[in-house]
Amino acid sequence: MLFSRDRKYRHNTRLTGDRKGDLYPSSLQFYQHPPTENISLIEFETFAIERLKLLKAVENLGVSYVKNSEEYSKKLELELRKLKFPYRPLHEEISDDVYDLRRKDHISHFILRLAYCQSEDLRRWFIQQEMDLFKFRFGLLTKESVQEFLKLNDLQYVAISEDEKNMHKEDLMNSSFGLSLTKMEDTEFYKVPFQAALDLVRPRKVFLWRGFAFIPHKDIVSIVLNDFRAKLSKALALSARSLPVVQSDERLQPLLNHLSHSYIGQDFSSQSNTGKISLEQIDGFAAKSFPLCMRQLHKSLRENHHLRHGGRMQYGLFLKGIGLTLEQALQFWRLEFTKGKVDSEKFDKVYAYSIRHNYGKEGKRTDYTPYSCMKVILSNPPSQGDYHGCPFRHSDPELLKQKLQSFKVPSSGINQILELVKGMHYQLACQKYFELTHSVDDCGFSLNHPNQYFAESQKLLTGSREIKKEQTARDSPAVTASQLSSSSSSASIPKSQSSAPEMEDLEQIFSEY
Incomplete structure (x- = not known):
């Protein structure tokens, strides 16, 4: 990713970069391919701060509400809309606006990787919030979209055929809590190597047969989340190794350090209240x-x-x-x-x-x-x-x-x-x-x-x-x-506050170099 020092910032500026729809075919990503396009420092700052606000909103909502409850989902969807991040299923028409949201989501994730790979504590926090965000987005996918997502990300979790479902009908019903015959007919099952589903095998929540676990649609997210965590954890470790090279760039080093210790709220440096206390x-x-x-x-x-x-x-x-x-x-x-x-x-x-x-x-x-x-x-x-x-x-x-x-x-x-x-x-x-x-x-x-x-x-x-x-x-x-x-x-920080002060602060950081 290359950077340019564009000092002219307009709040509604059109994002830069090649507009290739095939770069971001989905609003849900595993973030496996780092961005390679040019990006201005202003975009870099803006994307990083807005994703940080989103992740902190995810964290606070996860503690304040039951995760994936109706109230939790409504508030998180509101945050995604307000901060302009994608969350809809795959089959959304890739207009310019959708492309911009997906591009912002992709690039901002990699920026925060650089900021949050610097210590074990930072990595753990980043992984947890990204997983919660991923789980929410995954839950919005339809059955067809789930299969398309699995295919796009080379995840070999195959939906079983109707014949195979009928063959194991009784075992599938007995192993899936609350699954009636009627519900089972409408439920998609995925055949997964049992070692990839140990979280479900351990509490005996799935049917095992010939080395495979048969996972109902509602539980496939736990398997995908394990993959997401493993890939992200490995990627953060690799990013940490490359930190000396990144930190040698005098434009990025102060910003990345600022992000990992960031405060996104009112600037209390102004002394408008000076002398008002005794x-x-x-x-x-x-x-x-x-x-x-x-x-x-x-x-x-x-x-x-x-x-x-x-x-x-x-x-x-x-x-x-x-x-x-x-x-x-x-x-x-x-x-x-x-x-x-x-x-x-x-x-x-x-x-x-x-x-x-x-x-x-x-x-x-x-x-x-x-x-x-x-x-x-x-x-x-x-x-x-x-x-x-x-x-x-x-x-x-x-x-x-x-x-x-x-x-x-x-x-x-x-x-x-x-x-x-x-x-x-x-x-x-x-x-x-x-x-x-x-x-x-x-x-x-x-x-x-x-x-x-x-x-x-x-x-x-x-x-x-x-x-x-x-x-x-x-x-x-x-x-x-x-x-x-x-x-x-x-x-x-679930309720994002005005970004004007922090943008000025970050601009000042860069102006010092």
Whole structure:
């Protein structure tokens, strides 16, 4: 794939590349052939961000609703439409619009492969979300479309003939739960080598005969998913080997790193609220409106009168984002540190510079932005004596439980949070913490940023935002480790937010080179 630095971006620009319908004969793909056409950097950025939004929507819906339920399917279909990704069956007329959607789906998948092949945690998250997306799309295929898809992807799963079905009629009925004689006549069965269907053979859900498993149409997806997982896992491993070559390209390296730690939401770097809080309000805000990570840092600072560098950076930028001015920040940190072992002279010499630096008044004069949830979770894990990081990600479960109990979180809610943490859905655990501490059933937003948590809490507490107390049908909170979320961070963002700020940020990244 070649790239050009096209600086002129139009939101509805026609996609580039040769318009060959045979490149994308299906809206459902195994993504076996990497794209080879030219693509602009603007398209590269746009495709990557929009697919990331889609995968995070898939993740959040999978935890919030029963997978493949009517509500789940409706909401996921809405996300696919909104982000303009294909999902319809194969026999869709390949118009220019359909071609563009399929091309975007294909290229964006390979871009995120490069971003998410960089660690085992990232790979696991990417595979899980892609599998859930694939399963949803596969479920929309008709019987004829399934056979066509199997053929297109060289999967030797042959639909048995009527004669063979009649020959094994009784065995097929006995092995398939809830299958009556009438239903069996309308059900397609596929003959699959038994070793490819071990997930169905183990619980005795299929009929075995002469080394083959006879799979009903409704279960063939599990076999295809196993193939999809195996191929994608191998492809990610190969992509990881080629990373040094890709990262040597100064145009792509910063973007790929950004994507794997990405935050796709409101930009909290703007200081429109600067000076709107006072130092006297911070303790009250910490108790009511701070996310657990910042509440933990604030508590430690008040008790120990000191924070190490990682904690000062994470907490200091958060305070900056909620409206603390530079003068207030210097006063806040000086007052607290001088209560401990740091005198005013040492504070001015050692610590004041870094605070001014965060506000863009020293060094490169960069106006640093508060850390997103993804950055808190993935970068600079805390060591002994540190209090930064994400408590849901970095705390021992028993210690986390005690911490939640000390903050008066109800036991039933603590169990729900711990189940989400067990499934590595860290941001969803924080979102559940918001709901429990604000006494709402559905917070009405997708949590991506500590400053977003604060802003939404203040809107709710001041009455400027009303959250509907409406209990949604949720999936069982018990999630296995194999359902690893969001790059070990479980960045769950189902409701996509405005992409304007992040597009500007990415554009700025490229302009630095």
